[in-house]
Amino acid sequence: DTGVSQDPRHKITKRGQNVTFRCDPISEHNRLYWYRQTLGQGPEFLTYFQNEAQLEKSRLLSDRFSAERPKGSFSTLEIQRTEQGDSAMYLCASSLKQGPYEQYFGPGTRLTVT
């Protein structure tokens, strides 16, 4: 068990550029979650997958955001036409479906939009 990994750990981009983040969950976990955390706030739910199916999306996830988990393993989160308000820490977590579940978090990707 190597834990949840995220890549890159830091990303600096200019406004209007597209960025993509990757999350590798714990291998046997079939649920994968994305959260966003801004300074001084707790993480906010964005979306989650069960295997390859995206089951829920938050209203925070505008149409510039898209997430995929094509083979039910790793996931990508893409932000198109980035805005300064997108600057945040993007956290990924994974869990088993069976409850009482426990979500294991990765180290996060810190995005800075200049």
Add this chain to the structure above:
Amino acid sequence: AQSVTQLGSHVSVSEGALVLLRCNYSSSVPPYLFWYVQYPNQGLQLLLKYTSAATLVKGINGFEAEFKKSETSFHLTKPSAHMSDAAEYFCAVSDPARDDKIIFGKGTRLHILP
């Protein structure tokens, strides 16, 4: 809708003193409750969780929390603070029937004074 309120965005205690971080929740159903810790530039680590078994929950690093339904509280305590406890602590709630996302509080930063 579920929510969590953490009282005090910053708490300072002396090394060796009692740590008390306050959390009140709102939920229309019996909830699952969690405390997570976040060290600088790292993801979240689960300290402990309440899932409707024992109301006094013991976690890692000497922390414990007590679920009090009458007070809708889930305060986190540790008898003796250590310098290594300095971090951000998040209380969180979820609906056991909808184990798809966790709602986090805004966090409390714990400072340990030498």
